[in-house]
Amino acid sequence: MLARCGTGIGTIGLAGVLADAHGQNPGVNTSGSSKAVDPLAVKAPHFAAKAKHVVHLFMNGGPSQVDTFDPKPMLDKYHGKPIPTGNLRTERKTGAAMRSPYSFKKYGKSGLEVSEIFARTAAHIDDMCVIRSMYADVPNHEPSLLLMNCGEGRQPRPSLGSWLTYGLGSENRNLPGFVVMCPGGYPIVTTQNWRSAFLPGVYQGTYIDSQHTQVDKLISYIRNTELTLDKQRDQLDLVAALNEKHLKDRANDAQLESRIRTFELAFRMQSEAADVFDLTRETKKIREMYGETVHGRQLLLARRMIERGVRVVQLWSGAGQPWDNHDGIAAAHKTLAAQWDQPIAAFLSDLKQRGLFDETLVQWGGEFGRTPVAELPALNGRDHNHYGFTCWLAGGGVKGGTVIGATDEFGFAAVENKVHVHDLHATMLHLLGFDHEKLTYRYAGRDFRLTDVHGRVVKEMIA
Numbered sequence: 001m002l003a004r005c006g007t008g009i010g011t012i013g014l015a016g017v018l019a020d021a022h023g024q025n026p027g028v029n030t031s032g033s034s035k036a037v038d039p040l041a042v043k044a045p046h047f048a049a050k051a052k053h054v055v056h057l058f059m060n061g062g063p064s065q066v067d068t069f070d071p072k073p074m075l076d077k078y079h080g081k082p083i084p085t086g087n088l089r090t091e092r093k094t095g096a097a098m099r100s101p102y103s104f105k106k107y108g109k110s111g112l113e114v115s116e117i118f119a120r121t122a123a124h125i126d127d128m129c130v131i132r133s134m135y136a137d138v139p140n141h142e143p144s145l146l147l148m149n150c151g152e153g154r155q156p157r158p159s160l161g162s163w164l165t166y167g168l169g170s171e172n173r174n175l176p177g178f179v180v181m182c183p184g185g186y187p188i189v190t191t192q193n194w195r196s197a198f199l200p201g202v203y204q205g206t207y208i209d210s211q212h213t214q215v216d217k218l219i220s221y222i223r224n225t226e227l228t229l230d231k232q233r234d235q236l237d238l239v240a241a242l243n244e245k246h247l248k249d250r251a252n253d254a255q256l257e258s259r260i261r262t263f264e265l266a267f268r269m270q271s272e273a274a275d276v277f278d279l280t281r282e283t284k285k286i287r288e289m290y291g292e293t294v295h296g297r298q299l300l301l302a303r304r305m306i307e308r309g310v311r312v313v314q315l316w317s318g319a320g321q322p323w324d325n326h327d328g329i330a331a332a333h334k335t336l337a338a339q340w341d342q343p344i345a346a347f348l349s350d351l352k353q354r355g356l357f358d359e360t361l362v363q364w365g366g367e368f369g370r371t372p373v374a375e376l377p378a379l380n381g382r383d384h385n386h387y388g389f390t391c392w393l394a395g396g397g398v399k400g401g402t403v404i405g406a407t408d409e410f411g412f413a414a415v416e417n418k419v420h421v422h423d424l425h426a427t428m429l430h431l432l433g434f435d436h437e438k439l440t441y442r443y444a445g446r447d448f449r450l451t452d453v454h455g456r457v458v459k460e461m462i463a
Contacts, residue, residue: 045433050397061323101330110401117337120345133405133414144367171309174272176206183211185319201258327381365391387413426455
């Protein structure tokens with residue numbers, strides 16, 4: 001039957017299954033032992049790493065590059081007029097050029113120009129590598145979010161955070177290795193942004209609604225109101241024994257192993273989480289430096305987590321797509337930037353004073369940028385733009401005070417040293433000690449990787 005179905009293609013699938021069963025495929029636990037392998041044990045990367053942790057500041061919705069970190073004087077000249085190069089096709093109809101409503105200024109010894117709405121962040125410009133030539137595949141939120149987070153805009157793939165915890169493990173057994181904070185609910189495509197997909201479930205991001213301040217609301221069911229810790233321990237030991245017995249006959253099934261680990265982690269988190277999420281343990285001076293705001297708390301929590309060995313922390317702007325300003329961009333971008341500017345500056349300063357900056361890779365950006373021309377009919381908003389946009393990185397071995405690439409004179413498309421999302425991921429993995437072509441996981445007969453079959457390391461970014 002297998003030989004005849006699909007002109008024999010069924011036997012190819014069977015060969016992959018049999019190879020897995022005999023331990024011939026990399027990336028999965030096929031030892032045949034009844035003893036489960038700890039999936040979050042600390043592992044060495046391929047080579048000496050410059051960074052140990054990643055903090056991803058996600059401006060979901062798409063911040064405008066020409067209003068933040070990529071000034072374009074030509075927009076002033078052509079404001080309200082068609083640009084001579086013509087408009088590229090984006091999601092919606094666009095019209096005349098639209099100048100930035102904000103002024104730009106040079107900062108630091110490097111003299112890089114930054115918008116006034118990120119003036120405090122710009123104080124750290126000499127420690128930042130600004131990539132002005134990013135590009136993605138399509139001008140739509142859903143696939144672009146998945147591309148930026150998972151390296152693939154169409155098919156289910158593991159997220160960057162999942163790949164890193166798979167490759168490096170976790171330094172703290174009482175907290176998740178990968179934490180995601182988004183205040184007020186989920187972004188577009190929800191938990192797919194931090195999924196583990198075919199990687200074991202233990203590597204999936206743990207979501208926290210960071211609009212709350214009390215640990216019981218930050219993390220659902222963090223406390224058991226019916227059983228004491230001793231009773232919970234007895235219950236967990238019984239469940240673990242039954243699961244281990246079940247596991248012996250199933251060749252260390254990855255999903256079952258992940259569930260066992262998750263039960264244990266949830267139990268241990270009851271004490272650890274109460275400490276890490278209690279910001280009253282910080283001095284008043286530190287809390288005021290970050291600001292008593294949602295994003296101030298998010299970034300202070302991020303610092304406390306990486307201090308305790310959490311591998312990846314991703315911070316979102318909020319539910320939905322806050323930066324998706326198709327109209328009213330002048331007021332909206334200014335408000336959004338004000339929510340982030342002080343906390344980002346405080347976070348970078350705090351990392352430096354605690355000796356964490358060099359080992360923490362910080363990334364800022366969205367899933368794409370915005371058009372330099374206005375979205376019709378009014379001259380007050382910008383459409384999605386995947387042809388050219390900006391992100392920046394700091395710490396973790398990044399070469400500070402540098403600009404990578406450039407967009408055209410209007411800021412529409414990347415034209416110099418173009419950096420695709422796959423290239424960004426390849427470079428980030430390199431900074432964390434991995435050859436992006438060798439960090440793989442065998443699934444369905446194929447060795448998958450974050451960068452699929454693409455990507456180059458952008459060496460100019462590396463100090």
